[in-house]
Amino acid sequence: MSRKVRTKVGFAGKVEEIEVTVADNDPDPWGADAKLSVVGTRVPRVDGPIKVTGKAKYTYDVAPKGMLHGAILRSPHGAAVVNSIDTSAAEKLEGVVAVHAAKKAGARVLFHGDEVAGVAAETEEIAQEALTLIKVDYEVKPCVTTVEAASKKDAPRVFENRPNVQPGRARGGADADGAIEKAPLIVEATYTTEVQTHSSLETHGCVVQIDGGSVTAWASTQATFGCRQGFAGAAKVEQGNVRVISEHVGGGFGSKFDIGREGHIAVELTRKAGRPVKVMLDRKGEHLHGGNRPSSIQAFKGGVDKEGKIFGIKVATSGTGGIGGGAGSAHPGFYTVGAWEKSETNVITNAGEARAFRAPGHPQGFFGMESFLDELAEKAGIDPLEFRKKNCRSKVHLAEFDLAAEKFNWKERRRAKSGSDAGPKKRGAGMASSVWYNAGGQGFKVDVVVSPDGTVEVRNGAQDIGTGTRTVLAVLVAEELGLKPDQIVVKMGDTILPPGPNSGGSTTAASLGPAARAAGLKAKKELLERAVRDLKAKPGDLDLKDGVVVKSGSPTTMTFKKLCQALGTETLHVTGDREKNYAGYSETVAGVQMAEVEVDVETGQVRCLRVVAIQDAGRVVDRLTFESQVSGGVIQGVSYALFEERRLDPNLGVMVNPDFLNYKVAGSKDCPEIIAIAFDVANAKNNVGMMGLGEPPTIPTAGAIANAVANAIGVRVRSLPITPDKVLAALEAKKS
């Protein structure tokens, strides 16, 4: 069933050998000394050409014959009861084919944007017009939009049957107070972050087609198989009768796991209309009910001594994820913090629910934690870099700290004296770190199909939401078959293909990569068996390299294409299984970022100038798409640190910035120079040694920027986003 294999793990200068238990049909893991020709190079995205030409079909672009356009009417109030809903005028409008009241008389709407009704019409314009004809009589109720307001004793309840304040479980469990009291130096600080919306550029939505008992749904999703279950439930059919297609997805970032209310509305409209219906959210709907990262209030208390030893840290957090939960923050990472105690509270408010958002809990938690580490270091009179190294229990992080300091030139860029730059523009440097956890999961399958004409197709039903999974699979199969990645066709995003994961926890590539490699290797073995007789070789003598069959290390005249001709009329179809992870070098991936900012003390404006991002992802399969992931994570982090904030009117519960004019996301003028460096760690765990990469690069950025701002101006802004008003207020407070 399984075998023991010795393999080299670790990173440059720290390589060691371990024994791992590998399933019999799984290839030997590539160790630190593996010689690979395609894996680890810079490979352009295989779906680049169809995306740059506009040919890639996203859900938004799909239009089956006879399709109608849907639109959703949303609650204009933060909280209300629907007294009555009259859809008759909308139904009479010419061109309207179906109307569905999602809320009946007597139903409550819980937030601005709550779905009230849906319409399907011949054109988008008619559907939009029909929404204006639906008459809803609301009895407006008081609403709560902030943690403070919702936590008051006499606050109106969002849900009648449960209190707004939901205490979470306590963590850590140590008596931090006792330990902190023993420390010579004590620091207390509270950090806050705002609600951030995912703002995927392709909004949520789907196109539903029902033929008798079978459902085909095109969905903008990061979970084709999850949505298959969702649509089966909504349409009340078996999952086997549902096909979900998601060939290309315009971003998800954690917000697109289920079919959403829009999925249910689309199914109802499709049933009523008897024709396919497309329901895509508009930008406002996306902000209101397309998911968000909860806010946080993180109160820290900690004790330290002059040598930089942390005695203990106690943290109490609260936050709101609207009508959902999950307002927790991730602490304390990989740091040694002495006695550790934590309590978490989730507060329910009248707002669209939070959803998983790129490293849930982490960007906010690490902003708090890394800010607090800097404050402890300052109290102890120790450089923040040295302070972290003293309290770090991760060997990969320790090595990354040094590499980051060198690449960033920490000594030079870190201001010994804050605000010492001449003129109003003050520069400063700060740092922060990240940790992430995933090496992918088991149970998935990847097919490799080789045709007699030499074409190679890789198939899996999971989705590529823009991370580059397609390219990673192409690289791994190309490696085994001695081909170039662009010679491999990768088909993804369709539930009729082999099972794959939902894209959560940065697991997709690492869940599928090892199965793709296994399938590629299987295909190679089967193809080469067919060449043994022609080439008068023993099976072990043959290999595939650079598009030809290699015999005992020397190229033969048999090309890959010719080899495939031996298939005759047969198509070679093999399946690679994703076996379970085995022991590796590290259970986590490590990241360190250093940021330089420039703060204008006259205007309060902060610009992030430069970020060095050192990131471990186990074995990097494609260095080009690796760089893109890291760079993109940093830019989202800059955006979170400096700009993004969902604003609700506290009285009306209405979002006042549900667009891209007033909800500011980072643009081309806001991007720092980014130096993204892969910290290669051979980590066994699976036959490729891949680990998760999608989420970790966005974790440290906000913390690093906040620390850099404090270094630049000598006063700390403990609240994200770090907007000019907060900077100026902090400078004022420092003066007085």
Added chain:
Amino acid sequence: MPKKPNRPKNLKLGPEVSRRGFLRGLGAAAGAAAVGAPLLGARQESRVQGPGPVKVALQINGARREVEIEPRVTLLNALRNHLDLTGTKKICDRGSCGGCMVLVDGAAVNSCLMLAIDAEGRKIETIEGLSADGKLHPIQEEFCAHDALQCGFCTPGMVMACKALLDRKKEPTLDEIREGISGNICRCGTYNKIFDAVRAAAPRLK
């Protein structure tokens, strides 16, 4: 396509007062790179059309295309919903993201801010026209080579913004590139790679 919709009498959606008209100013303010406003105002004659579908002839990627659409249909919706040109993306529908950028008489325009009837008689270039001969345009090639895309949803608009930039500036500086695509949003954060792609494409287009 339905016949004339039963429009309620109190809804005034004539050519003089429209949401799109109101939004012109906003869009121009948001996207410095998009020169939508002056173009949009250029149609002089006041010809009352609609509210039912009217015939519109558009000059798209060198070909004449006729559609029958309501006058309120934007150029973006005409392209996407009536002409099967879905490379142009709808992202914000308010002129603030650049996802629907096309070239109108050579200038970058957010097609969600322009009515299709206002585009009559103008030369419209969409992403599909850039590689009409089946060969990638140098900007598209450099986007691929530098991995200046991730999910790819902003990419067509970005490519068109870069084309407009390189059409008017042969050797843009980094700041000029930042300015040139400042009306375009990329949520995946590919901007830095786009800067690289534009710098690599520029000498190839001289």
